[in-house]
Structures are given as C-alpha cells and as structure tokens.
Amino acid sequence: MRRMKLGMTAAAALLACSLTACGDAGEDDDSPEVSAEDDCDGKFDDGTRMAELAEAGEIAIGNRVDQPGLGQQDTPDSVPVGFDIDMAKLLIADLCIDPESDSVTWTEATSEQRETFLQDGVVDLVAASYSITDERRELVGQAGPYMLTGQQVLVPADSDVESIADLQGEEVCAQEGSTSLENIEAEGAVGVPSASYAQCAEDVVNGTVPAMSTDGSILLGLAAQYDGEVKVVGPEFSEERIGIGYSKDYPEMCQWINDVLTEAFEDGTWEESFNAHLGAEGEEAPEPPALDECAAS
Amino acid sequence: MSGSVLFDAPGPRALARQRIYTVLAGVLLVASVVWVVVRLEQNGQFEYQKWEPFVSPVYIEAILVDGVLETLKMAFSAILLAVGFGVVFGIGKLSEHAWARWPCWAVVEFWRAVPVLLAMIFIWNLLGTDKDSSPYWAVVLALMLYNGAVLAEVFRAGINAVPKGQAEAAYALGMRKTQVMLTILLPQAVKIMLPALISQCVVALKDTALGYVVLAPGLTYVARLIYSNPQFGQNQIPTVFVVGTIYIILNLILTAIATWVQKRFVGEKKVLEVSMVGEDDPSARAPR
Amino acid sequence: MELFWEHREAIALAFAYTVLLFLFAGIGSMVLGTVLAAMRVGPIPVLRWAGTLYVHLVRNTPLVIVIIFFRIAAPKIDLKFNFVDVVIPTGVGDVRLNNIFTACVVGLTIYTAAFVCEALRSGVNAVPLGQAEAARAIGLPFSGVMTQVVLPQAFRATIPPLANVQIALLKNTTVAGALGVAEAFVRMRLLIKNNPAELWTLFIGFALIFVILVEVLSFISHRLERRVRVS
Structure with a gap:
C-alpha cells in the first residue's frame, strides 16, 4: 500500500506539475512543537x-x-x-x-x-x-x-440582527445533530440542519439563511475567512x-x-x-479556565 | 426508430426556419454558459487559491488514493455482495416451495422500496463503533441490500428468459434441480444479464456519494476536508465541480464497458426487460 | 410503537415535506423531461445535441452533487430562490416552503428529468412507425406529430418505466433531508439519536411507511396502465 501510494504520488505530482504551476498547498503549520517525552x-x-x-x-x-x-x-x-x-x-x-x-x-x-x-x-x-x-x-x-465558549450568532455584515432574540421564527443554520441546533430551537428560532459549519457560513453569505449559530470560537474562525462579509453578534446564550x-x-x-x-x-x-x-490579530489569549476537580478514585 | 420518421425531410422554407431556430437556440445556450462563467468569475470562483488543492501533489494523491480508490472499492464490494444476494434471492423467488418463495419475495420488495439513505443510517447505527470501518461497511451493506434486491429481479427475469427447452432437455437427461440451475440455466442467464449488471454498477457507484452522511471514506470525504480547509477560502464550488467531473468520467467509463460487453457477449438483439422499482437506469435497457 | 404514537405529529410533518418534495419535483420533472425528449427526437441538431449532453451529464452525476450545486453554487450566479417563502401553518407546526426547499426541488427536478426523458424516448421509439408516417401524410408538422399522435401513445407505453422513475424520485427525496429540508430522513435520524435503543423499531417503522408510499404509487400506475391500455 505504501509503495503504491508513493508511486501514485510521483505520477500525480508529475501530471500536476506538467499541466500547470505546481501547487504547494498543505504544507504549513504554526502549532507549537510538541515532542514526546x-x-x-x-x-x-x-x-x-x-x-x-x-x-x-x-x-x-x-x-x-x-x-x-x-x-x-x-x-x-x-x-x-x-x-x-x-x-x-x-x-x-x-x-x-x-x-x-x-x-x-x-x-x-x-x-x-x-x-x-x-x-x-x-x-x-x-x-x-x-x-x-x-x-x-x-x-x-x-x-x-x-x-x-458559548453560542453566538453569525450574520451578514449589513444585518441589523443583534442577538438570537431578534431571530424568533427565523431560520438559523447549525450542524446536524449538534447541541447548537437544539439550543437554537430552544431560543425560538427555526433550526436548519446542515452537513457542516462551512456550509452554514456559505448559506449566510449567500442570503439563503439570515443567520447561523454555534460556539463563538468557531464563528470567529469563520468570520475571519470571509473578511468583513459577516460578523459575530450577540451575547453568549449558552455556556460550553x-x-x-x-x-x-x-x-x-x-x-x-x-x-x-x-x-x-x-x-x-x-x-x-x-x-x-483561535486568536484574532492583536488580541490577547484569555486566562486558562479553572479545571474541575477529579472525583477521588 | 430514427428521428427522421417523426418529421419530413425539410423543404426550403422549413430549412430556413430550422436555421433560424438553430441560431436562436445556439445563441441562447452559449449565452447562458457565458453568463454562468462570467458570474462565477465576478464571484472570484476562478481564483488560484480556490483551485490550488487540485494542482497540489498532496491533494491529488489524496483525491486519487483516498478518494477514487476508496469509492471504487466501496462500489465494487457492494456490487460483488449484491450479486451474491441477488442470486440467492432471485433463485429463492423462483423456488417451487411457497415457504421459500414468499420470504424471498418480501425481502426483495422491502429493500427495493426503502431509500438507501435510510438503510445506510440504520446500518451505521447498528454497526456502531467498529472503528473507522463502520461507515465503510454501512455504505457497502446498504448498497448491497438495495442493488441486491434489484439484481434479484434481474436474475429471476434472466433465468426465465432462458428458453424452456434447455431446462426440459436437462431434466430429460436425468439432471437434478440444483444441477439444472447451476450448470444449465445460470451460465446462460448470466450472459443475458451482463449489461444490466454493469449498469447496476453505475447506480452503485453514484450512490456511494450518499456515504457522506455517515462520514464514509471516498471522494465525498476528501471533498469535505478540502472545502472546510480555510486555506482555500471556501472553495465548495471548485470542489463540487471536480468531484462531479470525476464521478461523470468514472460512470462514462463503466457505461462504455457495458456497451462493449453487450456487443461482444450478447449481441444487439436479446434484451432483458425488468420492471425495476428502483432507480430505473435506461442504459440497462439496450437501444432498440 | 409507543414511540411512533408519541412523535406522530413530528413524523407526519416530516412526511408532509417528503410528499411535497415528491409532488413538486414529480410534476416539474415530467414537464422538463417531456421537453427534453422532444428536443432529443426533434429536427434541430443544436437542440438534439444539447438534450443528449444534458442527459449524459446529469444521469452520470450523483444526485447529492446535483442538489449541492443548486444549494451552494447557484446563489453565486444569482440563481436564488428567495422569492419563495410560503409558510403553511398546520396544527402541529409550520410547513415552510422556502428557498432551501425550492433549491432541493429544483435539484430533484433537474436530476429526475433526465430519467423521464430517457423513459419517454424509449416510449417514442416503441410507437409503431405507421403512426408517425400517417400523421405526416395528413400534413402535420413535427409539433403536431408529437403532441397529437406520438406523445400520447408514448406516454401510454411508458407508464411502467415512468412510474419506476417517479418511485425512485420518492426515495430520492431523502437526499434533500441531508441538505436542509426537515423531511422523513432527518426525523428518523433525530429519533434514532435520541432513542438509540429503539433503532430497529424506528428503522422498520420509517421503512414501512416508505414501502406503503411506494406501493400506492405502483398501484396508481397499474390502474392507469389498465385504463389507457388499447386492447
């Protein structure tokens, strides 16, 4: 299997590079180095x-x-x-x-x-x-x-929605089978199940749904990708x-x-x-949370 | 019947009119294609960033090895199992014993009527946690049940299509029922069924795409990783385009094989007519 | 069984979506499929070519990808369905026919039309040559030959294959469930998630409802076939 993969990689690379400029996607990472004890x-x-x-x-x-x-x-x-x-x-x-x-x-x-x-x-x-x-x-x-983290709302930049409370009876997108979807319905909005959050964000940008909602940390990440087209609003209405x-x-x-x-x-x-x-440009990381005590074992 | 029976050879006025229609239709088609391309361009869908994964060796390898190969593996495992399922239940439906015929009939009817997606989710939950192979088998088994039920019908019809004299002659030679089935009827039936079998492969291959709801490996899985990667700036459209094209190419290859097999082994004439409750793929029926 | 009774309203609502998806896409695909079939057997080469291309492309693309196209790619080319926003209040919750629903209906229509077209084309081919020749002999143009003589007979010959295409469509509506319409598949998935112990009951229950719907459709098709049969 390994050997075959190497062969295919070489063939594919050759093909790709001959067709066009060679892409180099998928080769950067700025996570902290972690090495084994x-x-x-x-x-x-x-x-x-x-x-x-x-x-x-x-x-x-x-x-x-x-x-x-x-x-x-x-x-x-x-x-x-x-x-x-x-x-x-x-x-x-x-x-x-x-x-x-x-x-x-x-x-x-x-x-x-x-x-x-x-x-x-x-x-x-x-x-x-x-x-x-x-x-x-x-x-x-x-x-x-x-x-x-807590659940917030992502809306188009020109929307006047300020929190989940402004979305009563409106469609709000979240991932299928997630707690976020249940929370949305509990807040009185209509949940739209979606295969992924990326797809939800796309629906918000397109105007297919007025808003999406899930953990603030995920929303901030998505908002960063859309470069001013969308914004994260509202207080956190759940605590995760x-x-x-x-x-x-x-x-x-x-x-x-x-x-x-x-x-x-x-x-x-x-x-x-x-x-x-997760950090936004020029923003300090928050204080680490307090850990729960473990039950004595 | 060729199209020409439906209309007369055009005279000069009809020809002129047809030319106008041709130009109008052509302009309309070209205009709509141009419009789509222009709008996509304005939306920045042709930016290099969005297409980068499809020219990067790492991703091409992933698409080919983890995508195409896994998808083909799922489709062919499903078809192989479906053939087994189809033979058993197809023969079961032909049984002389009511106690064997009715259950087989019920099983076949049930799985032909149940949406593949429902079956997939059910099997996925049933298999539970058998590591990461459970989505794989959920897809394979769901497709086996559905395609197997369709194939059971194909087999039954195929065996019925073998001329009666064949079985009668075999019985006259003193062969037993199993022998007649295995040595006389099945080999001849298989020949008749080959094209229908291969076009069922197309159905199975297409349905592997449904596996994305159970996180199955294959093309849709690789696609999900690519379009949820922020590095490529939300490239759902290029991804769907590439994956769709790959599916179309694979299916066209399969269809070409089906046509070739039909010409080579079956000839133009003998066509198997099966009423299919399932996805009725017209290529299963040969052109008349 | 109690589980079904307890959730009967939600399940009924889910199947209402399933049936609505089926009805809209069913009618749409019949209309579009007929137009395509006419294009494919007609005298104008460009249209014949376009029809053939359409059928080959769509038939070989997985349905999921066709619907995803209308859900994600279409809005990028200004093909939005936001003008559709009908809320039908029922006693057990609203049925919302919105842009997502419409995009799924359009996807299902586009996909199924390719199969309707092929079924009809084989039906046209099954109409005896003499019929079309006689129609031409009395001076009918192509449109007249098709609408007055060939298509009515073709429809008759194609009732069984068309019924099969429509039955496949009924089952395919579940794919819309994976893309944002709260139909039967979504409801079953949710119920299984919340009641994992009832997996078998839930699956067999939902499956049997589909079996019944399919049987109703094939019953209708048999009756239709009987009624229009020329004996």
Whole structure:
C-alpha cells in the first residue's frame, strides 16, 4: 500500500506539475512543537491505563476533521491540526508516544458517536470540541475544561440582527445533530440542519439563511475567512465547557489529564496554541479556565 | 426508430426556419454558459487559491488514493455482495416451495422500496463503533441490500428468459434441480444479464456519494476536508465541480464497458426487460 | 410503537415535506423531461445535441452533487430562490416552503428529468412507425406529430418505466433531508439519536411507511396502465 501510494504520488505530482504551476498547498503549520517525552519507565503506577498505553506505545484519539481552528485535517492520511488536537498531542507526548507518528490513530468522532466510541474502547481519548455536560458524564469520563465558549450568532455584515432574540421564527443554520441546533430551537428560532459549519457560513453569505449559530470560537474562525462579509453578534446564550473525554473504566485518567493540562496552562503552551489557532490579530489569549476537580478514585 | 420518421425531410422554407431556430437556440445556450462563467468569475470562483488543492501533489494523491480508490472499492464490494444476494434471492423467488418463495419475495420488495439513505443510517447505527470501518461497511451493506434486491429481479427475469427447452432437455437427461440451475440455466442467464449488471454498477457507484452522511471514506470525504480547509477560502464550488467531473468520467467509463460487453457477449438483439422499482437506469435497457 | 404514537405529529410533518418534495419535483420533472425528449427526437441538431449532453451529464452525476450545486453554487450566479417563502401553518407546526426547499426541488427536478426523458424516448421509439408516417401524410408538422399522435401513445407505453422513475424520485427525496429540508430522513435520524435503543423499531417503522408510499404509487400506475391500455 505504501509503495503504491508513493508511486501514485510521483505520477500525480508529475501530471500536476506538467499541466500547470505546481501547487504547494498543505504544507504549513504554526502549532507549537510538541515532542514526546523519552522516559516513561516507572512514570506511571503499574496497572493504570496510562502505564498500559505508554507500554503499548500506541493510542487512538477521537477528533474533528472539519472544524478549522479546533480540529481539521488536510487529507485523510495527514495528522490533524487545531487547538483540540494540540491538547491531545500534549497528552500523547506525555505517554512517550510521538504525536506525529503512525503510532497515533486519529479517528473522526461525530457528535452522534463520541460516547459510544469511548464506551466501546474504539478510542482512548476524545478531543473533539467535546462539551462537558451532566448527561455525558453519566456515560463517560470528562476532564477539563480546557476552553470556555458559548453560542453566538453569525450574520451578514449589513444585518441589523443583534442577538438570537431578534431571530424568533427565523431560520438559523447549525450542524446536524449538534447541541447548537437544539439550543437554537430552544431560543425560538427555526433550526436548519446542515452537513457542516462551512456550509452554514456559505448559506449566510449567500442570503439563503439570515443567520447561523454555534460556539463563538468557531464563528470567529469563520468570520475571519470571509473578511468583513459577516460578523459575530450577540451575547453568549449558552455556556460550553470544552473538555477531554475518556472511558469511565479508567477513572485514573482524569487526574493525569488535569495534570498535563495544568502544566500546559503554566508553561505557556496552552496560550501559544490558542493564539496559533483561535486568536484574532492583536488580541490577547484569555486566562486558562479553572479545571474541575477529579472525583477521588 | 430514427428521428427522421417523426418529421419530413425539410423543404426550403422549413430549412430556413430550422436555421433560424438553430441560431436562436445556439445563441441562447452559449449565452447562458457565458453568463454562468462570467458570474462565477465576478464571484472570484476562478481564483488560484480556490483551485490550488487540485494542482497540489498532496491533494491529488489524496483525491486519487483516498478518494477514487476508496469509492471504487466501496462500489465494487457492494456490487460483488449484491450479486451474491441477488442470486440467492432471485433463485429463492423462483423456488417451487411457497415457504421459500414468499420470504424471498418480501425481502426483495422491502429493500427495493426503502431509500438507501435510510438503510445506510440504520446500518451505521447498528454497526456502531467498529472503528473507522463502520461507515465503510454501512455504505457497502446498504448498497448491497438495495442493488441486491434489484439484481434479484434481474436474475429471476434472466433465468426465465432462458428458453424452456434447455431446462426440459436437462431434466430429460436425468439432471437434478440444483444441477439444472447451476450448470444449465445460470451460465446462460448470466450472459443475458451482463449489461444490466454493469449498469447496476453505475447506480452503485453514484450512490456511494450518499456515504457522506455517515462520514464514509471516498471522494465525498476528501471533498469535505478540502472545502472546510480555510486555506482555500471556501472553495465548495471548485470542489463540487471536480468531484462531479470525476464521478461523470468514472460512470462514462463503466457505461462504455457495458456497451462493449453487450456487443461482444450478447449481441444487439436479446434484451432483458425488468420492471425495476428502483432507480430505473435506461442504459440497462439496450437501444432498440 | 409507543414511540411512533408519541412523535406522530413530528413524523407526519416530516412526511408532509417528503410528499411535497415528491409532488413538486414529480410534476416539474415530467414537464422538463417531456421537453427534453422532444428536443432529443426533434429536427434541430443544436437542440438534439444539447438534450443528449444534458442527459449524459446529469444521469452520470450523483444526485447529492446535483442538489449541492443548486444549494451552494447557484446563489453565486444569482440563481436564488428567495422569492419563495410560503409558510403553511398546520396544527402541529409550520410547513415552510422556502428557498432551501425550492433549491432541493429544483435539484430533484433537474436530476429526475433526465430519467423521464430517457423513459419517454424509449416510449417514442416503441410507437409503431405507421403512426408517425400517417400523421405526416395528413400534413402535420413535427409539433403536431408529437403532441397529437406520438406523445400520447408514448406516454401510454411508458407508464411502467415512468412510474419506476417517479418511485425512485420518492426515495430520492431523502437526499434533500441531508441538505436542509426537515423531511422523513432527518426525523428518523433525530429519533434514532435520541432513542438509540429503539433503532430497529424506528428503522422498520420509517421503512414501512416508505414501502406503503411506494406501493400506492405502483398501484396508481397499474390502474392507469389498465385504463389507457388499447386492447
């Protein structure tokens, strides 16, 4: 398979370059460097999940692939990038696994499947804009939060909508199966399900729908791409606390995740990553949020 | 019947009139194409940034290997399984035993009437979390059930289309039912069914695009990664254009194979008529 | 079963969308398909060529891509459907026929028309030669030959294949669900998400409603075929 891919790449590259100027898309990244720790012998207590993972040298992560700034992948084989991903990489590196290597399996985790993925052990950790809620904590473990955000509204630049309250009975777009969609309906607007947020934004620009709504961090990322055509408005009408998901079978992971996150908060990696992926030009990164206490295990 | 039976050979006045129509229609068509291109241009849809992924080696590889190859793999796995499904249920529907015939009939009717999308979501949820292969199998199995149900009808009709004397002669030689089916009827039926089989491949290939609702691999997956990448400035239109073109080319190749197979193995005459509840692909019926 | 009773209003509303999508796109595709078929068998080469190109392009493109085109690309070339904004209040919620609905109807129409055209063309080919010749002999022009003599008979011969095309359309309306119309597929997906334990019930229930709708359509087509059959 590898060999064949190399052959095809070469052929494709040749073809592309002969047809036109050679594109070089997909080769830049300004995330902070994360390199694996090199000594995990005796770092974790025997019998803990962390020790097992470090021993095996392999880990599976559930992540987003189509949310710029948070979790986004260039091609199906590449390592994803984004703020969520950086948090996952810190955890992976702490287990002495190289986050850029093939030892890490990145799997797309949708809103519908994140809990089942963890329960069935398909992935070891979920870092996929995973809001911490009481319902979810019944099913899986959630550590964090490492980011606080809230739902806002994205409208065309010339719109006089000021908040979700101005959109009673109007159509508002959000991703299919997301909490955002449910919140929109709860606020009295008509939810329009869409395959992706990129598609929603396109609908707003086109005037197909008057507005879209989801986490402010996602909206800011989209607004930046449209360069003044759209704006983010309104107070946050929900509070989302984004955390890392792990399986309830391994409660010891909670404290470990919190420790790694705390370290990232303190040594500036968290801020660096936030600025690289979500920060607007000339804006300071916010203070890192306070982590939830882990239940004594 | 050629078109000429429908209208007389044009006289001088008709010719003049036709020329006017031709010019009018031509102008209208060209004008609308130009208008579309100009509007897209004004919208900046031809900017290099939006098309960059389609000339970059990394993405071309992804489109070919993770896109086209995966899509073809899904389509062909689905068709192979569908053939098995079709043979079993097609023969089942021909069974002399009512207890075998009726369940087969019900299964075939059910899967022909259920939208593929519904089946896909159902199977996806049913398979749950079998790692990242579950979307793949959701697509393959849903397409297998639908295309298999259509093919069951094709098989039944194909076997019925084998001249009766063939089976009678085989029975006269003392062959048993299974033997007659396997050695006499099926081989002849397969020949009649080949074109219908290949055009069902076109249907399956097109329907793999529905896999995007279950996040299946393939062209639509690669497309989603490309158009949600901010680096390319919201290039949904170029992406849809490229992916659509790839599908059209793949399908035209398949259709060409179908036509060739038909000419080579079946000849022009023998045409299989099947009432298809499903997507009625007219290329399944040969030109008369 | 209780689940269905509990959500009967939402499910009915969802199927109302399904049926409306089907009706609008069904009528639209019949009209457009007939025009295309006339173009393809007509005397004007440019139109014949355009009709053939249309059918080959559309038939080989996945429906999803055709609808995505009208949802995303069309607004960029000023092809917007914002003038459509009808809200039909019902006891259980509004049925909104808006721009998204219209874009999906147009996509379904464009796609299905290619198949209608091919079905009709094969029907035209099935009309005995003598019919068209006799029509020409009494001096009818192409339009007269088609509308007075050939098409009425072609429609008769093509009822079964046309019915199949329309049944496929009914099932294809689910694709609009994936692009923003709150029809049956969206409702089923939502119900499954909220009641994962009821997966089998929900799927079989929704599937059976589709089976019934399909059977109704094929029943109508059989009756029509019987009625217009020349014996």
